[in-house]
Amino acid sequence: MEIENLYGRQLVCPKIDNSLGNTRTAFQGGVCQRCNQKLVSPLPNDAFYCRACLTLGRVSSLDNLISLPEPNQFNGKVVLSWTGTLTSQQQKVSEDLLTTLALQREHLVWAVTGAGKTEMLFPLIYRALQQKLRIGIVAPRVDVIVELSPRLRAAFAQTDMVTLYGEQTDCYRYTQLVLATTHQLLRFRQAFDVLIIDEVDSFPFAGNEMLTHAVKNAVKVRHTMIYLTATPTRELKKRIKKGLPVSYLPLRFHQHLLPEIQLARLSNWRKKLPRKFRKQLSYLVETNKRFLVFVPKVSDLKPVQETIRRWFPRMHGDFVHANDKHRQEKVQSMRNENLQYLVTTTILERGVTFPGIDVIILGADDEMFTENALVQIAGRVGRKSDCPTGLVLAYVEHVTLKVKAAQRQIIQLNHLGEKLRESI
Amino acid sequence: MNQSRKLCQLCGLPLTEDQSFLSLLGIMSTDSNNLCEDCCNQLVLINDIFCPNCGRLQATPEMCFDCIRWQNKGYPLLEHRAIYQYNDVMKTYMQQYKFNGDFLLKDLFNHDLIRLIDSIDKDIVVPIPVSHYTMQTRGFNQVSGMLNGQTLSDILSVTASKKDHQSQFGRRERMNRQQPFALSVSSQLVVGQRILLVDDVYTTGNTMYHAANLLYQAGAKTVKSISLAR
Ligand SMILES: [Zn+2]
Numbered sequence: 270m271e272i273e274n275l276y277g278r279q280l281v282c283p284k285i286d287n288s289l290g291n292t293r294t295a296f297q298g299g300v301c302q303r304c305n306q307k308l309v310s311p312l313p314n315d316a317f318y319c320r321a322c323l324t325l326g327r328v329s330s331l332d333n334l335i336s337l338p339e340p341n342q343f344n345g346k347v348v349l350s351w352t353g354t355l356t357s358q359q360q361k362v363s364e365d366l367l368t369t370l371a372l373q374r375e376h377l378v379w380a381v382t383g384a385g386k387t388e389m390l391f392p393l394i395y396r397a398l399q400q401k402l403r404i405g406i407v408a409p410r411v412d413v414i415v416e417l418s419p420r421l422r423a424a425f426a427q428t429d430m431v432t433l434y435g436e437q438t439d440c441y442r443y444t445q446l447v448l449a450t451t452h453q454l455l456r457f458r459q460a461f462d463v464l465i466i467d468e469v470d471s472f473p474f475a476g477n478e479m480l481t482h483a484v485k486n487a488v489k490v491r492h493t494m495i496y497l498t499a500t501p502t503r504e505l506k507k508r509i510k511k512g513l514p515v516s517y518l519p520l521r522f523h524q525h526l527l528p529e530i531q532l533a534r535l536s537n538w539r540k541k542l543p544r545k546f547r548k549q550l551s552y553l554v555e556t557n558k559r560f561l562v563f564v565p566k567v568s569d570l571k572p573v574q575e576t577i578r579r580w581f582p583r584m585h586g587d588f589v590h591a592n593d594k595h596r597q598e599k600v601q602s603m604r605n606e607n608l609q610y611l612v613t614t615t616i617l618e619r620g621v622t623f624p625g626i627d628v629i630i631l632g633a634d635d636e637m638f639t640e641n642a643l644v645q646i647a648g649r650v651g652r653k654s655d656c657p658t659g660l661v662l663a664y665v666e667h668v669t670l671k672v673k674a675a676q677r678q679i680i681q682l683n684h685l686g687e688k689l690r691e692s693i
Numbered sequence: 694m695n696q697s698r699k700l701c702q703l704c705g706l707p708l709t710e711d712q713s714f715l716s717l718l719g720i721m722s723t724d725s726n727n728l729c730e731d732c733c734n735q736l737v738l739i740n741d742i743f744c745p746n747c748g749r750l751q752a753t754p755e756m757c758f759d760c761i762r763w764q765n766k767g768y769p770l771l772e773h774r775a776i777y778q779y780n781d782v783m784k785t786y787m788q789q790y791k792f793n794g795d796f797l798l799k800d801l802f803n804h805d806l807i808r809l810i811d812s813i814d815k816d817i818v819v820p821i822p823v824s825h826y827t828m829q830t831r832g833f834n835q836v837s838g839m840l841n842g843q844t845l846s847d848i849l850s851v852t853a854s855k856k857d858h859q860s861q862f863g864r865r866e867r868m869n870r871q872q873p874f875a876l877s878v879s880s881q882l883v884v885g886q887r888i889l890l891v892d893d894v895y896t897t898g899n900t901m902y903h904a905a906n907l908l909y910q911a912g913a914k915t916v917k918s919i920s921l922a923r
Pocket residue numbers: 301302303304305306319320321322323328
């Protein structure tokens with residue numbers, strides 16, 4: 270192994286193998302030293318292994334953890350190949366972030382869906398790269414990382430970066446810029462001077478002890494931490510009240526307001542999809558609109574898509590869920606406009622942009638859709654400046670408080686956005 | 694989301710209610726109790742037409758080409774039986790249980806294996822061994838792990854101290870490899886015995902025929918073999 274592949278990493282090495290780097294014992298009092306959880310399962314001969322972080326490759330009592338300190342071996346040469354411009358509101362947020370970097374502290378960016386969060390980060394990333402700092406950009410969901418990766422490659426064409434997700438272990442290289450899922454942080458130790466956590470409120474990160482530990486463990490003692498969200502959790506809102514610095518951006522980059530959630534009643538849709546729904550779809554088909562249909566459960570996907578296919582056999586569509594082997598390909602064909610629609614679970618509620626789509630939610634009152642999930646789903650619509658509006662239609666059996674709250678959240682954000690728009 | 698719900702041990706998706714119902718009625722065996730419907734459906738039982746000597750699922754009941762080759766080389770045939778076809782879902786199982794070392798998955802097919810072992814005449818049951826290196830890193834023998842409740846005779850050991858996985862070698866190289874096993878007990882314990890060899894997956898037959906050859910040389914009366922997958 271290249272010695273630099275251990276800089277800021279914490280990797281698993283069998284005790285009987287010779288290893289480079291500093292060695293730590295993998296367990297202390299039954300607590301896994303990689304993920305800080307106490308969830309061991311026995312092996313023969315009094316050995317044991319950690320089941321909490323098993324998906325990243327097993328840590329057992331037969332292993333050690335190895336690592337080397339992060340030396341920031343970078344040349345500081347950087348070219349920003351992005352040629353776009355920031356709106357004045359984006360500009361203001363990006364200045365807040367430069368201040369945060371100078372002060373090495375924590376900062377939250379609360380920006381509506383489609384505010385252009387990624388672009389606002391460019392000045393910060395540019396300066397940090399110049400200062401030879403190591404930067405991690407992470408998100409709980411793989412789709413977010415997959416979509417972010419080409420945009421960062423385009424913006425910093427001269428900068429070497431790796432994108433880490435899933436069970437892949439082969440493509441790691443020592444790079445100044447690292448894109449990864451939050452799970453991958455379990456493989457880092459005091460590596461990052463700057464850590465940016467996108468979609469910080471989303472599953473599986475929010476409220477997850479193991480991933481919270483992974484974040485703490487992956488940053489250096491002195492560090493800058495940026496949280497990004499469109500829909501902060503209650504905990505984050507509490508932290509704002511206690512003084513966590515925050516930048517608000519209630520207006521989308523194209524200055525249009527968020528599409529509001531429209532409600533319609535639909536009962537017993539699992540038994541038989543009603544004519545009302547078919548009529549709505551035929552309207553989308555006639556106007557050649559592309560769309561997403563959100564359903565609460567994995568088991569709803571197939572029947573719903575089959576019905577749509579039976580109704581409109583000439584329209585290309587598919588369904589996708591979290592454990593779908595072809596998930597990335599399907600999302601890509603939707604992006605490429607090779608598919609006219611996707612039936613999906615909440616996995617596509619955030620982080621993905623399909624230009625010019627409408628969104629329909631079946632069973633929006635189901636427990637699977639939280640208030641923030643509904644706001645995120647609505648945020649898939651109208652993201653491009655040439656197509657800034659669209660339909661967000663939520664079918665419910667009962668109008669619940671949660672659905673009402675999601676509607677109200679969007680109305681309130683739009684109210685703030687309108688005020689901001691007037692002030693410019 | 695309901696956190697208390699049981700998850701499928703292979704794909705991690707929650708188990709449906711009708712499934713617990715099916716297992717309640719005894720329609721599903723207790724082994725598949727921890728698998729979701731999708732994973733269960735993907736398991737392919739080898740119970741119809743297969744090669745009589747290696748247990749491979751095939752269209753005709755005649756001896757397959759590979760087995761004819763073993764016969765031509767002068768090896769006594771094994772009458773190998775496998776329970777499941779080695780397909781994607783079995784690969785996933787082996788990946789998680791054996792290569793990622795999730796020892797908790799050892800019992801998933803325990804009943805299937807014990808049932809097959811019980812149905813075969815033999816004096817002793819011998820698991821294919823793993824190397825010292827594997828015991829020091831993986832921490833378990835994946836075959837013995839699956840055979841909880843069965844009396845085993847650990848009479849074989851691995852001689853070649855090889856770290857490499859078999860899958861790294863090409864087919865020809867695998868066939869040409871030298872005898873990888875040695876007898877770890879006195880051959881008096883083998884003489885006249887009817888031996889049943891057990892492995893996790895039967896791929897080329899190389900492992901089984903090398904082990905069987907050694908046991909015949911030591912005086913075994915008969916050697917048969919089984920595996921979870923083929
Ligand atoms: Zn762990």
